[in-house]
Amino acid sequence: MPAKYRVGIIASGRIAREHGRGWQECEHTQIVAIADSHPQALAQYGHDFHVGRRYLDYREMLAREELDIVSVCSWDPMHAEMTIAAAVHQPKAILCEKPMAVSLGEADAMIIACERNNVKLAIGHQRRxxxxxxxxxxxxxxxxxxxxxxxxxxxxxxxxxxxxxxxxxxxxxxxxxxxxxxxxxxxxxxxxxxxxxxxxxxxxxxxxxxxxxxxxxxxxxxxxxxxxxxxxxxxxxxxxxxxxxxxxxxxxxxxxxxxxxxQRPYGHAHVDQAYGIVEWIEGKNENYLGQAKQGKxxxxxxxxxxxxxxxxxxxxxxxxxxxxxxxxxxxxxxxxxxxxxxxxxxxxxxxxxxxxxxxxxx
Ligand SMILES: NC(=O)c1ccc[n+]([C@@H]2O[C@H](COP(=O)([O-])OP(=O)(O)OC[C@H]3O[C@@H](n4cnc5c(N)ncnc54)[C@H](O)[C@@H]3O)[C@@H](O)[C@H]2O)c1
Structure with missing residues (x-):
C-alpha cells in the first residue's frame, strides 16, 4: 500500500539526509520529489534516496507535485521565503529547519502564511x-x-x-x-x-x-x-x-x-519527528513537540x-x-x-x- 503522505524536500544537503531518513522510515510518508539549485547535490540525493522527480527550482516542485508535507532544509536566511512559498500550495504540514528564521518579522510572516493557508508549521528542534x-x-x-x-x-x-x-x-x-x-x-x-x-x-x-x-x-x-x-x-x-x-x-x-x-547522528529523533508530524496532521496529538510557536x-x-x-x-x-x-x-x-x-x-x-x-x- 503506498504511503499516505507525499513529501517534497527543498534543499538536498546534510540535514536533508536526516529528514530523508525520517520520512523514509515512517511508514505513512514517502518522498516523492526533491529540489536543489545545485545539480550535483540534487543528483546525489536523488540517487541515494531513490527519488526520481528532481527540480532545480523549488517553486516548480511546489507547483507541480501536490505535496502533503514539505521539508525546508536550506540555509537559515532562506527559511522564511521557502516556507511562505510552500504555504501557498497548502500542504498539510511544513517542517522547516532551525533556526526558524533570522528575524522575528520573518518568523511572524511564516506563522501568518501557514495559519491563513491552514498549514501546520513545525521547526526542526528534533532533539525534543x-x-x-x-x-x-x-x-x-x-x-x-x-x-x-x-x-x-x-x-x-x-x-x-x-x-x-x-x-x-x-x-x-x-x-x-x-x-x-x-x-x-x-x-x-x-x-x-x-x-x-x-x-x-x-x-x-x-x-x-x-x-x-x-x-x-x-x-x-x-x-x-x-x-x-x-x-x-x-x-x-x-x-x-x-x-x-x-x-x-x-x-x-x-x-x-x-x-x-x-549510534547514527541524531539517533532516532528524525524518525520520531516524522511520526509526530503525521500524528499532528491526523489530529491525534494537538501538542506536537516542535511547533512554530516553540521555534519562535x-x-x-x-x-x-x-x-x-x-x-x-x-x-x-x-x-x-x-x-x-x-x-x-x-x-x-x-x-x-x-x-x-x-x-x-x-x-x-x-x-x-x-x-x-x-x-x-x-
Ligand atoms: N536540526 C539540526 O540539528 C540541524 C543540524 C544541521 C543543520 N541544520 C540546519 O539545516 C539547514 C541546512 O544546513 P545543512 O548543513 O544541511 O546545509 P548544506 O549546505 O549541507 O545544505 C544546503 C543545501 O541547500 C541547497 N540550496 C541552496 N540554495 C538553494 C535554493 N535556492 N533552492 C534549493 N536548494 C538550495 C544547497 O545546494 C545545499 O545542497 C540550516 O538552516 C541549518 O541551520 C539543522
Whole structure:
C-alpha cells in the first residue's frame, strides 16, 4: 500500500539526509520529489534516496507535485521565503529547519502564511524527541532535583546555530514558559557569518524565566560545548548533553540509559519527528513537540541577547524589534567590524555561486 503522505524536500544537503531518513522510515510518508539549485547535490540525493522527480527550482516542485508535507532544509536566511512559498500550495504540514528564521518579522510572516493557508508549521528542534530530554523534563517536573533555579548552556560556532537547540532545551524542560526578560553581551569585531547570516564572535545571555528561574547561554567562550544544559535545583542537579543524561540527588549520581540509543547522528529523533508530524496532521496529538510557536520562542530569546547588547539594557519580552538586532547594531555602527572581511563558518559547505555568503546578502 503506498504511503499516505507525499513529501517534497527543498534543499538536498546534510540535514536533508536526516529528514530523508525520517520520512523514509515512517511508514505513512514517502518522498516523492526533491529540489536543489545545485545539480550535483540534487543528483546525489536523488540517487541515494531513490527519488526520481528532481527540480532545480523549488517553486516548480511546489507547483507541480501536490505535496502533503514539505521539508525546508536550506540555509537559515532562506527559511522564511521557502516556507511562505510552500504555504501557498497548502500542504498539510511544513517542517522547516532551525533556526526558524533570522528575524522575528520573518518568523511572524511564516506563522501568518501557514495559519491563513491552514498549514501546520513545525521547526526542526528534533532533539525534543530524545528520550534523555524527555526524561530530564519528567525528572524536573516530578521534583527530583527540587525547584529548578539555574540552567546553563554553552555552545560554539555562533549562538544562532546550536544555541537554538540549547535554548529550546531550557524552554522544553521548564514546560515552555513565557520568558520575562533577557540581558546580553556581544563581542563582534570580525565579520563572522554562519549559514549565510551574521553571528557574533562570542556572546553571553541571561534569560529571566518566571519564578526567578534564570537560564544562561554562552557562545564561543570555551572550546567545549553541550547540546542541552546543566540544570541546578534546590535539591540536586542534572546534566544533559545530546541524548545523554545524568543527575545528582541526595542519593548520589544516577545515569539515565536512553531507550533510543542508536549510534547514527541524531539517533532516532528524525524518525520520531516524522511520526509526530503525521500524528499532528491526523489530529491525534494537538501538542506536537516542535511547533512554530516553540521555534519562535527560542529565536526570540537569541535575538533579545543581541537587542540587549545593542540597547545596553535588560530587554523585556516580548521583543518589540522585528529586524535582526545584530544586523541593526552592525549596520548602524553600534558594533563596528574592526577586522574586515566576511567569512562564513559553513563556507566549507558552499557548492557554487548561488550558495556563497555574498550571494545570500543580495
Ligand atoms: N536540526 C539540526 O540539528 C540541524 C543540524 C544541521 C543543520 N541544520 C540546519 O539545516 C539547514 C541546512 O544546513 P545543512 O548543513 O544541511 O546545509 P548544506 O549546505 O549541507 O545544505 C544546503 C543545501 O541547500 C541547497 N540550496 C541552496 N540554495 C538553494 C535554493 N535556492 N533552492 C534549493 N536548494 C538550495 C544547497 O545546494 C545545499 O545542497 C540550516 O538552516 C541549518 O541551520 C539543522
Amino acid at each position: 524527541f530524545y528520550s534523555a530530554w524527555q526524561e530530564a523534563k519528567r525528572l524536573i517536573q516530578d521534583g527530583a532535583i527540587g525547584e529548578p533555579k539555574r540552567l546553563w548552556s554553552a555552545v560554539r560556532s555562533g549562538m544562532m546555530n546550536t544555541g537554538t537547540h540549547c535554548i529550546d532545551f531550557q524552554l522544553f524542560v521548564l514546560g515552555d514558559p513565557q520568558p520575562q526578560w533577557v540581558m546580553g553581551s556581544v563581542e563582534r569585531k570580525t565579520d563572522r557569518y554562519i549559514f549565510g547570516h551574521r553571528v557574533e564572535d562570542r556572546c553571553f545571555g541571561v534569560i529571566g524565566y518566571p519564578n526567578e528561574v534564570e537560564g544562561i547561554i554562552e557562545s564561543d567562550m570555551n572550546p567545549s560545548y553541550q547540546l542541552g544544559a546543566n540544570v541546578y535545583g534546590t535539591e540536586g542537579m542534572l546534566e544533559v548533553n545530546e541524548n545523554r543524561l545524568r543527575y545528582l540527588t541526595k542519593r548520589g549520581w544516577k545515569e539515565f540509559e536512553p531507550t533510543d540509543k542508536e 520562542a527560542a529565536l526570540e530569546i537569541m535575538l533579545a541577547v543581541y537587542e540587549s547588547a545593542r540597547m545596553h539594557e535588560r530587554v523585556m519580552l516580548p521583543l518589540l524589534t522585528r529586524a535582526n538586532p545584530l544586523d541593526v547594531a552592525v549596520e548602524s555602527g553600534v558594533l563596528p567590524v574592526e577586522r574586515p572581511g566576511m567569512y562564513d563558518e559553513r563556507s566549507f559547505l558552499v557548492r557554487g555561486e548561488s550558495m556563497s555568503w555574498s550571494a545570500q546578502k543580495k
